[in-house]
Amino acid sequence: MDISHLAVQLLVAIACAVVANILIPRQIPGRVFGLVATGLVGVWLGEVGYHFLRSRYGLAFPLLDWNIQGVPLLPSILGSAGVIYVTTTILRWTRYNR
Numbered sequence: 658m659d660i661s662h663l664a665v666q667l668l669v670a671i672a673c674a675v676v677a678n679i680l681i682p683r684q685i686p687g688r689v690f691g692l693v694a695t696g697l698v699g700v701w702l703g704e705v706g707y708h709f710l711r712s713r714y715g716l717a718f719p720l721l722d723w724n725i726q727g728v729p730l731l732p733s734i735l736g737s738a739g740v741i742y743v744t745t746t747i748l749r750w751t752r753y754n755r
Contacts, residue, residue, distance in 0.1 A: 662727065669728045670696030670737070673703075677737035683745040695744065699737025700728060707732035 674696030678685065685691040707729050710716040723730045 665726045666700055666728050667693075667697070669725055669730070669733055670700045672696075673699055673730070673733040673737045674741075676734050677741050680734075680738050681741050681745075683741060685741060685745070686748065695740050696733075696737055699735075699740045700733040701736070702740065703732035703734070703736030704729060706736065 671693060674685075674692045677695070677699060678692065685695055687694065707716075707721060721729065721731055
């Protein structure tokens with residue numbers, strides 16, 4: 658991984674987190690920094706999950722292959738949406754159990 662891939666990953670992470678936040682409209686703790694962290698974790702989960710499914714089960718849909726310099730878009734958006742959902746659900750659950 659070089660610095661240009663990391664920069665592209667960061668920009669895609671921000672865009673994917675914004676799209677995921679539109680899909681799952683919940684308050685992310687930390688505002689902008691939380692959005693960036695959510696995006697980075699979501700991009701990482703999306704990339705790892707997509708490469709696992711592709712290598713293990715031969716998953717090959719043309720829509721999933723859209724990428725920007727090797728960073729897959731749809732898996733990254735789905736990963737970010739999953740991170741937002743799980744994070745906000747856990748935070749709500751812990752607030753209710755106090």
